[in-house]
């Protein structure tokens with residue numbers, strides 16, 4: 303009887319929702335004894351002044367958050383040097399990605415992205431009944447502009463570029479992105495989730511090209527992944543259409559307060575960005591010495607090809623036994639890779655010690671900072 307009822311309920315799902323199985327519910331979350339290096343977070347504590355803004359926001363817990371995220375959008379407009387109507391605020395930039403897919407795609411449409419790319423886009427395209435055209439681009443290749451403009455991608459409703467890219471960490475020169483945006487009459491979504499760890503950004507292109515939409519997030523370089531704050535920056539006509547279809551009260555009062563405070567105190571985070579860049583160099587050279595091949599990264603993570611003989615999944619499991627969480631992607635071409643987020647010196651020392659232990663090598667020299 304119960305089964306028949308359930309079958310009846312499930313048969314009413316839309317065809318798209320039916321394609322996805324319910325996620326497993328019994329998974330246990332890793333506790334604090336694990337070193338979490340699998341989702342590119344940034345373990346930097348909230349500066350006291352930002353913390354105080356969060357506490358103060360709790361006094362307004364009985365009120366709905368500000369309509370249309372106005373003060374937060376004003377703060378972002380101020381920080382990024384654009385007018386407020388050029389800004390949309392989201393519950394993380396992933397909410398904004400979802401809005402873009404909903405706004406531009408109907409079943410049968412297509413969207414183009416470089417591959418390997420941020421895999422969440424596959425799910426978003428699928429939910430719209432759209433096709434994600436993944437254009438292969440290895441780390442050593444330049445941006446395949448012709449391929450993105452012509453051929454099978456010509457009909458794509460928009461092109462998505464993550465710069466630096468996830469999961470590779472590679473960076474496309476802004477001049478190449480400008481060529482693509484200038485030569486295309488379609489929307490180019492430039493996802494700059496990791497840009498504060500990179501040498502340049504695309505902000506200066508915004509005033510010149512109405513077909514450019516830039517995404518930013520406070521999750522990575524501002525160490526606020528759990529607070530969920532992201533921004534879209536673009537032409538008011540495009541931004542306005544996205545705001546139209548956004549959920550009411552999509553953010554909360556703490557997200558507003560912390561977002562505004564972080565944007566006002568961005569200089570505090572420069573030391574953290576410098577630290578991540580330094581760890582990037584140090585961990586990359588240690589891994590190279592251990593026989594890993596490291597993709598040059600401009601982000602807060604490294605994509606590394608593991609030494610011959612084992613694949614990425616094996617390494618992920620071996621590291622998990624040592625309470626180290628890293629990412630593995632079963633995609634073609636990435637089977638021999640793992641992706642490792644860059645964290646504190648203590649975390650990275652523990653990671654390198656676990657790797658050398660698994661390799662059967664004597665422990666690498668511990669960094670001076672961790673010995674104190």
Ligand SMILES: Cc1ncc(COP(=O)(O)O)c(C=O)c1O
Pocket residue numbers: 341342393394395396397420464467468493495518519520521527531532
């Ligand atoms: C390329 C890229 N874009 C967007 C996001 C989403 O970030 P958030 O929703 O936390 O802003 C991520 C997260 O890993 C990412 O790697």
